[in-house]
Amino acid sequence: MERLLMKGNEALAEAAIRAGCKCFFGYPITPQTEISAYFAKNMPKRNGVFLQAESEIAAVNMVLGASAAGVRAMTSSSSPGISLKSEGISYLAASDLPCVIVNVQRGGPGLGGIQPSQSDYFQAVKAAGHGDFHLIVYAPASVQETVDMTYLAFENADRYRMPVMILSDGLLGQMMEPVSFPDTEIKLPEKEWACTGHKHRRTHNIINSLYLQPDMLEKSVNDRFMRYERVKSECTLSEEYLCSDADIVVTAFGASARIARSAVDSARKKGIRAGLFRPKTLYPFPETELKASCRNASAVLCTEMNMGQMVYDIRLILENTLPVEFYGRTGGNIPSPEDILTQIEKMNRRIKGGALSGSSI
C-alpha cells in the first residue's frame, strides 16, 4: 500500500473524499483551514461539491440540506466555529441525519488562541447543542488514525443515522506523518428516507425535528437513545498500553496520549509500573475497558490539554474506587513528556509513602 507524507488536515480531507463524501461546506478558521483548501482544490476534479459558506451557521445548514438529500456530507471548523454550528448540530441529530463534523480544536474560551487545545471535550461529549442527544466522537492520536477514523465516521454516521464528530486539534491537524489509505471499496447505503423527489412512486418524505405533542417528542428521543445503546455496544474503541501490571494508569486522549505514552515509557525505565489507557471514542466512552485497564492500579493520572474535563468521566466510571488526579496545560500550551513524568514520579512517591491509596477510599 502506498505511503504518503501528509499533513493531518489534508489527510483527513483526502480520506473523506475516498470515503464517499460528496459535499463539503466550510468557512475559514485557523487551524483547520487546510481541510477547506484541500476540498476546494480536489472536489471539482473528483465529482464533488465544495462551497465556502457565508458563515459557520450556513455551512452546517448546507450539510443538513445535502444530508437530507441523501449524500455523504461534512463540514469542519475550529473551536469558536463549532460553537456557531451547535444549533445546526442539534437539528441534524434531532432529524436523524448522518454527517461528519470535524473540530480541529484551538485554545478557548472566546476567541482564545490558535494553538492546539483539547478544551472542547465537554462540548463534544456532553453539550454539542441544545436538547437530549449524542454524537459519536472519535479522538484520533496520529495522522494515520485520523484517516482511519474518517472512514469509520462516514460509515457509522450512515449506519446509525446520526452526526459523527472527529475531535482533532491544532497539533494533529498541522503535523505531517506518513500515512496510507485503505483500499476498501465504499458501498453507499440506500437511503429510502431521503428527500430525493418521490416521483409519484411513494408518499412524500419529511425531514423534521418538531414534535409539539410531549409524548411524540419523548418517543422520538427514546427511539434515538435505544439506537445509542447499539452504538455503545458496537462502536466503542480504546487502546491500553502496559496496563496489565500497571500501578499508575495514565488516561489521555488524542494528542495528549502521544505525550503521555512517552512519559509512561520513561517511567518504566525508572522502574515505575506505569501504563496508558486511551479512549479512541469519547462517546461512547470505553467504560468497561477503562475499568479493566485499572484492575491492578493504585491510582490514576488523567492528563489533558485543558483544565480538566475528561477527568470527570474517569472519576464517574471508576466510582471512587481509585484516587484520580489531574494534570493539564491549557491556552495552547502542550505539556512535555517530562512534565507528565514528573507527575507520575510524584504520584509514585505518595503511593509508596502510603499517602495515596485506592483501598482507603
Next chain:
Amino acid sequence: MEAVFDRPHALCDVPTHYCPGCTHGIIHRLIAEVLDELDIEGDTVGVCPVGCSVMAYDYFGCDMIEAPHGRAPAVATGVKRASPDKVVFTYQGDGDLAAIGTCETVHAAARRENITVIFINNTTYGMTGGQMAPTTIPGQITQTSPYGRDTAMQGYPIKICEMLAAVDGTAFVQRVSADSVPHILEAKKAIRKAFENQLNGIGFSLVEVLSTCPTNWGMTPSAAMERIRKELIPYYPLGIYKDISNQSK
C-alpha cells in the same frame, strides 16, 4: 358531472393549523397549482423553517424539510448542490427571512443559487403571538412595539425586494399581494415564473407576497385585506424589481 375546480394534487388533503382568514392557505394553493401545472411535484423538495409555516411539511405533497429559523436558504443550497436535478423551494416568513436569516438570504442571492424563495410578509411574528418584525411598518402596534413602531427607537423596516435587486446575483425578484383576486392572479404568475426560472437555470428567484395576519393584527379577515391595500402596498409597492430571465445567460 365534470369537476371544474378541485384541490391541487400537490396540496395534501389535510386540515391546516392556520388561523381563519389568514392568507397562507391562498399562497399554499398557488404554489401547489404551479407544482401541478409544471408537473414537478415528484422532483421537488420544499424547505420550511420556523414560523407559522413550520408545519407546511404536512401540507405540501412533495418531499419536505423543516429547517432551523432563518436557515432555509442554506438548507436549500445544500439540497440543490447535492441534487442539481431537483426543484428546490423555500417558504419563509418575514421574521425568518428578513431578521434571523438575512445573512443566508443575501448570500444565497449573491451566489445566484438556483432556488425559488417564497417570502411571506405579514409585518409580524405570527407564530409567537404578534411581535415586531423587521417588516413592521412605522407606527404599527405589535406586542413588542405597544406604542407603535417608533423609528427613533426601533429603526426602519427592511424592504427585501429593493435590497435584493441591488445584489448582482439576484435573478428575479417581484413583490405581489394576496389581498384581492387580481392581485392573487398576479401572484400566481410571479410564483410560476420563479419556478420556471429554476427549471431554466436562471438562478435565485424570490417572490414576496404581502399577506395578512388577522389574529395578531386584531382585525377581521376582510379588514386585514383592506389594511394591505391602504397601509402596506403604499409602503411596499408591488412590482418586478429585477428580472434577468430575458437576458442572455
